[in-house]
Amino acid sequence: MSVVDIHTHMYPPSYISLLQSRYDGAGSAVPYIRTFEDAPDDPRLIILPDEDAKGGRGRPVGPEYWSVEQKIAFMDTHNIETSVVSLANPWLDFLSGFESPTWAAKINDDFEAICASHSPRLFFFGVLPLSGPPLTIIAEIKRLQTLKYARGVVIGTTGLGRGLDDPEMGKIWEALEETNTFVFLHPHYGLPSSVYGSRASEYGHVLPLALGFPMETTIAVARMWISCVWDRYPGLQILLAHAGGAIPSLAGRLQSCLEHDGHLRGNGKEEGPKRTIQEVLKQNIYLDAVVYGEVGISAAVGLVGKDRVMFGTDHPFFPPLGADEKEWLSVRTNYDAIQEAFTDEQDQDAKGVLGGNAIKVLRLQVD
Ligand code: URA
Ligand code: ZN
Numbered sequence: 507m508s509v510v511d512i513h514t515h516m517y518p519p520s521y522i523s524l525l526q527s528r529y530d531g532a533g534s535a536v537p538y539i540r541t542f543e544d545a546p547d548d549p550r551l552i553i554l555p556d557e558d559a560k561g562g563r564g565r566p567v568g569p570e571y572w573s574v575e576q577k578i579a580f581m582d583t584h585n586i587e588t589s590v591v592s593l594a595n596p597w598l599d600f601l602s603g604f605e606s607p608t609w610a611a612k613i614n615d616d617f618e619a620i621c622a623s624h625s626p627r628l629f630f631f632g633v634l635p636l637s638g639p640p641l642t643i644i645a646e647i648k649r650l651q652t653l654k655y656a657r658g659v660v661i662g663t664t665g666l667g668r669g670l671d672d673p674e675m676g677k678i679w680e681a682l683e684e685t686n687t688f689v690f691l692h693p694h695y696g697l698p699s700s701v702y703g704s705r706a707s708e709y710g711h712v713l714p715l716a717l718g719f720p721m722e723t724t725i726a727v728a729r730m731w732i733s734c735v736w737d738r739y740p741g742l743q744i745l746l747a748h749a750g751g752a753i754p755s756l757a758g759r760l761q762s763c764l765e766h767d768g769h770l771r772g773n774g775k776e777e778g779p780k781r782t783i784q785e786v787l788k789q790n791i792y793l794d795a796v797v798y799g800e801v802g803i804s805a806a807v808g809l810v811g812k813d814r815v816m817f818g819t820d821h822p823f824f825p826p827l828g829a830d831e832k833e834w835l836s837v838r839t840n841y842d843a844i845q846e847a848f849t850d851e852q853d854q855d856a857k858g859v860l861g862g863n864a865i866k867v868l869r870l871q872v873d
Contacts, residue, residue, distance in 0.1 A: 507857050508587040510864040512690075513747060513794045513818025515594035517571045518616035524609070525551070537596055539567055553596055554714060556699045560707040570822040574620050578627065580821055584837050587861065588870055591617065592631040592660035594823075595694035599636065599662055606635035607642040614650060621655035629870060631660040631690045637667070640674070644681040651685055657868045658688030658745075663695065663726035670726050671733035683739040688868060692747040693722040720751030727753055727791075728760055732770075734779050736786045743790055745816070749797035750787075754805035757783050784809070792867070794818040795859055798839045803847035803859075812855040816864045817844065 517525070522539065526549075529538040537553040542563065551567035552558050570576045571594075581589055593613055598606045610633050617630040632650040634643050650656040659682070665675045670691075682689055696718025699706060706713065723746055736742060746753065753760075761783050765771060770778040779786070793806040796818040806815050817840070824836035848856040864870060 508861040508865065509585055509817060510861040510870060511581070511586045511589040511819050511821070512745065512816045512864050512868070513796050514577070514589045514591055514821045515571075515823070516574075516577060516591045516617075516620070517594055518613060518620065519572050520612055520616055521593065522567075522572050525553075535600070537600060553594075553694075554711075555695055559699075562707065565711075570825065574624060574628070577821070578624055580834075581627065583832055584819070584834065586819070588627055588629070588865075590629045590631060590657055590864070590868060590870070591620070592690055592692070593617075593633045595662060595692060597633050597636075597660065597662060597694075599664060599694070601635075601637055603635075603638045607638045607646070610635035610638075610646050611649070614646070614653065614656070618653045618655055625655070626871070629655045629657045629868065631658045631688075632656050634659055634661060634678075636661065636665065640666070640677050643678055647678075647681045647685055647687055650687070657870070658690060660690040660692055663691065663693060663722055669729060671729040671735065675735075676738065679735060679739040679742055683741045686741070689742070689744045690747070691723065691726065691744050693719040693726075693751075696722050720748045722751070723747055724751035724753050724756065727751075728783075731760075731779050731783050731786055732764065736790050737780045740790070743792065745792040745794060747794055747796065749793045749795065749802055749806045749815075750791065750809075753787070754793075754802070754809045757787060757809060788814075792816060792863075795840060795844055796820050798836070798843060800843050800846040803843050807847065807855075807859070812852075812858060813863050813866075815859045816867075817860045 525537055525539040528534060529540040536555065536558055539549050539551055541549050549567050550564045552564035557564050577589065577591065598609050601609055614632045617632065621628040621630055632653070634646055636643060647659065650659065663670060665672050668674070696714045702709070702713045727746060727750065730736070764778055787810050791810055792814045793810050795803055795806065795815050797803060797806065803815070819837050819840065824834070826835050844856055844859055
């Protein structure tokens with residue numbers, strides 16, 4: 507049985523250099539990589555909004571972020587045959603519209619070369635220059651079609667700057683739909699840090715990562731649905747990170763709130779999406795299985811169907827805290843969750859989630 511990891515990140519060396527070059531002393535804008543005077547041999551990755559506030563030191567960054575050899579070693583340790591790698595957040599969001607098109611092409615070419623060097627074990631989701639002019643974004647979507655190992659694109663929730671319900675995103679959705687480009691939607695910005703309260707700095711990254719990230723995805727998808735993106739682009743297929751956040755438990759409530767909303771639906775009006783959120787979920791949405799629990803996997807499968815859930819690891823994030831633990835607890839937890847969510851009779855379904863679905867949907871064979 508082949509295991510496929512569809513949620514696994516890399517920062518190619520050129521991107522690491524870019525992050526290093528952005529640190530220029532106190533007051534530098536995230537994202538960047540820096541060292542501190544008391545630990546000159548411990549480079550730290552500071553990428554999240556407010557991560558540098560109150561003396562925050564981000565997280566250690568080493569070759570697990572950029573080395574393809576380490577990616578392959580991680581895959582071997584965890585019995586993963588194939589990985590679809592993607593640039594990690596915050597992608598190219600922080601670059602100006604002048605810089606991002608060149609960087610997108612460079613990073614995508616880097617990924618193509620990385621995948622070719624370990625064919626057929628690696629494929630990738632490309633990155634788009636979303637701060638650039640729409641024509642350049644569309645040109646990169648089309649160019650990605652010519653790259654042998656590209657299998658879609660990874661995007662964040664900000665779109666062209668105003669979110670994914672922005673009417674200006676129409677041209678981009680249209681190009682993605684027309685080219686049958688699979689979209690991996692991943693969070694980065696979380697929720698405003700004020701929601702975590704005045705003691706937030708005592709809690710490390712737990713609240714932003716466990717709750718802020720998934721809520722960001724939840725809200726982004728709700729905005730896309732309610733603004734009728736999938737009515738206009740019914741072929742658009744989107745994979746949601748972290749099993750779609752709270753979407754599986756809130757889909758019913760979202761639908762009910764729409765049906766009871768006087769502004770959209772009152773007084774004979776029939777505004778808003780034509781298909782229910784549940785229909786859209788079954789026809790346009792894939793969920794990763796990066797949810798660390800049986801109930802989460804069962805909810806994901808119940809909502810979108812067993813053929814639309816796919817295993818992932820989020821490597822190189824969530825490494826073990828102990829230096830000599832070879833197997834990663836985060837990966838083991840996700841494997842266990844999938845095993846527990848399916849009975850012995852449903853073994854074929856579990857295999858689909860572990861790899862079969864991704865192989866089929868993303869055409870992971872090379873000739
Ligand atoms: N933290 C991040 O910044 N990104 C991820 O993908 C996972 C954890
Ligand atoms: Zn991730």
